[in-house]
Amino acid sequence: MTEAHTPRPLILLAEDEVLIALELADSLERDGFEVAGPFTTCTAAEAWLKGHEPSGAILDNALKDGPCEALAGDLQGRGIPFLVYSGHSRTPDLPEVFANVPWIVKPAPTEALLRALHVSLRGE
Template sequence: MPIQNTSKPLVLILEDEALIALNLQDELQDAGYKVAGPFTTCATALEWLQTTTPDTAILDAALKDGPCREIALELSRREVPFLIYSGHHEDRQFLADFDHVTWIEKPVPPSVLVQACRQLLVGCD
């Protein structure tokens, strides 16, 4: 069910697996979200964050250039709710400071992530 309000929430996607990223992007857009990314490196995502703040974010724990720790810290500083979507349980060590963050292990249907984003946004109202 698409979001009904006039401004579409902006979701930042960090995902370096192209098929997962594109499926997730399509599913979010179909559900009424705007999508930033998908970004495949932390460096490009941090550059984007210099000028924009998303409403929520979906982070893979590690991208092509390493763990997403700096992005997670920046989003936390800005009080942007986010979740971590990773297929590797050992990636939890990269983001140990973020135990309170929702962690969804790959694979799940994109619709599960869309619903999780919706819950993150409802939680910050």
């Protein structure tokens, strides 16, 4: 008798700091997620997203090729929950697409990031 395989939730990871990206990917996989990426540019993440449907995403709001406003807008438009993990604090002049998403400032404990992701995926 074989066990039914439950697919792991797929998380798009867009992070341009290599050590942070590798640590996050490892933590996500240990927590039961499948990881797409890490993508170091908005362009690469957007190209991947055209053919895939992740369960959620973790974005640095600015990658090697600039701000991730278009990527965040695409995720939001498709109803894919995401959170921002950034070295910058949330400011009032941020694009509207970032207004109501969880924003975690680096560095933060991995457990806090994973908790926020789980809450985001549940739609709370």
